[in-house]
Amino acid sequence: MATSVTPVRGMRDFLPAEKERREQAIAIIRSSFASFGYQEIETPALEDVARLTSGLGGENEKMIFAVLRRGLDPAAPLLPRNAVDLGLRFDLTLPLARFVATNAGVLGDVSRVMQIAPVWRAERPQKGRFRQFMQCDIDIIGEPSTLGESELIVATSAALRALGIKDAYVRLNDREILYGLLEACGLDQPLFDRTLIVVDKLDKIGVDGVATELTTKLGVSDQSATALRRLLEQFADRDQTDTDGILALLPATVPTAARERMIAIRDAVTTGDERIQLRLDVSLVRGMGYYTGPIFEIGHPASSSSVAGGGRYDRMIGRFLRRDIPACGFSIGFERILDLLDLPEDAQAGVALLYDDTCPTGRLLQAQVALVEAGYKVRLVRAAKRRATQLGRLYEDGIRFIVRAADIQDVTRLPLSPLTPPRPGIE
């Protein structure tokens, strides 16, 4: 055995306090999404590796944990690509598209679907990045209009509010606005997607960095790079809540349909829930290449990266089903919101049932069952010699009442003593 025993690189054990917090947050998200009519589904953690690497996952396809075929000849060497047949999913959207294709016969015309589940990516481990992490997604399948995006934004905003996260704001854009901007700068369509990957780094490398990288790495002309730099600078100075003002500034290469989508979503969302703050940010890219229309994120002043992200992907399900079905989705970055939570305390009071070797085990368990049925959370605890230290730890661990098993005369009348916070400096 190894001398140091650690979890797999980039993955985490969760101790009880952290796990409880995570489950509490998941329960709130699940209940909030259910209230907005989303029905939860589940897909297996593994998918065929050929499906995972079909070009829809962008950079994530390079980070797949691939699974060795079963039943291989242990003595026959083979190439890595021939050794694998399955892979752990890197997101919940691609498995959902496969799910919709598999179950198309039993799903209705429009489905509102929720998924809360782990995904795996073999990323270089770094602060805040993990190789197994949770995603909480809602998706609307079969709705072609901006009602879909609007519903997703209202429901996700409500879920974050239910988690006690205040001051969140929505950033909205559209893939066709981005394409229109690139076209106005004289860029060629074959370069659009690679250009957007560079524009996506705007927050990190700034306008100058973007312009430099476009000319040096992609061979974009100085003229086009300068034009794009001017456009980005112009929009960076604008008040992003002034949707109409920003739309008026967009070049004629941006299609009317994209402008109308932005107005429709803004009107629906802000009428639907006036607490939602909406910003039109024409530099918002969103990494995934499969988006086809509106894209959106939720930002928060206390988080440097977005806390939720999504968009419309009308052409993904068709890859599996051979006929396109319009779809859009929104995903909460679960690991990113954990620091922002403001959760209520556990309402169920904790009781420690303190025992020593003189207590008959049967009597002890009888008392535990009676207290559980009275609504308490009951832990059996062997009484320690350093009693004050022990009680202090129990208090920190959420215990609010003590029952000494030695004092029990009658399990129908258990002597609960309140446990008070430990006084500092004792022992």
Place this chain on the structure above:
Amino acid sequence: MATSVTPVRGMRDFLPAEKERREQAIAIIRSSFASFGYQEIETPALEDVARLTSGLGGENEKMIFAVLRRGLDPAAPLLPRNAVDLGLRFDLTLPLARFVATNAGVLGDVSRVMQIAPVWRAERPQKGRFRQFMQCDIDIIGEPSTLGESELIVATSAALRALGIKDAYVRLNDREILYGLLEACGLDQPLFDRTLIVVDKLDKIGVDGVATELTTKLGVSDQSATALRRLLEQFADRDQTDTDGILALLPATVPTAARERMIAIRDAVTTGDERIQLRLDVSLVRGMGYYTGPIFEIGHPASSSSVAGGGRYDRMIGRFLRRDIPACGFSIGFERILDLLDLPEDAQAGVALLYDDTCPTGRLLQAQVALVEAGYKVRLVRAAKRRATQLGRLYEDGIRFIVRAADIQDVTRLPLSPLTPPRPGIE
């Protein structure tokens, strides 16, 4: 793309109704275990493959989904065993032992731990066997006495009761009773574990089958096989609730300590909760080789296999930590209990907000938010032409109220109409 789009072989998609039932059951189990003082933890789905194949997992080690190393040279052929470094866990006990070794410094002397999570086994797909399935485990780490086993049995029985599962009974045995029986039949210790694998098939192949397999496959003498057959027949006829009677029949080769453990657990469990039915079944084996003392299962008249199983494994954590820590655990076979559940209906009423193209989206979303805040589960539904069919489906799907968006005058006073069960034979 493949013409038929299916989940990975042996794994399942869960549609909303089934997923809801599963999550409802999980929430009940989680809450019930928490009431009995178990604290939930989580470990990653992946562990080092060397740890998973260290000999503690028995047959399960042959069913590991192993993960290809990252960063391999795509052009260099290699042997399967050199291609992998990680594997998906096949149970929750081995990862727990690793977790205890990793986190020994921060865990208390005695930990009561709960895990509810999926595991993966590349089993031959067959009815009721899946390659990804859920386990719900509780374990007590650091408790050497039979208080541990007794607590586990009381808490697991309560969880099954909370799920509406009645008529469950506990089967109890001890590894040392099994060894004592084999010794009494003149078997040699090196053959014990392989013999028990055969005895474990008793339910399927009967006493004769066991005796035949022992002589033909393991080379056990006719005399020993006959002696074991007689013992098994003798105990098969006994009333298993008569613990004292059965213990009195055991040969002298069964150590006193094992007999005392059976009595201690019986007394503690039946005093602790008199609803628990306990049976002493000296032919109970439990598959896993890592058990060191008491072993137990929960059976149910409506289930051919056990619905929960566990035991004491005092020497497993030492494999990782280099010092033994006593431990015992009990695992609910989640997939097996799903058919036995009797769950309450969803208490939150479902509302369908019926709209058509004349309804402004913002107003629709405003009505949805208002209804959600009033405590309803609200789904937006485009009104269909075949209205009676649509309403019938909505009723089946849990919807109990309808609001027609076209009738909304004021979102603070929404016109809810109750939805009645569809009348058969209409349309």
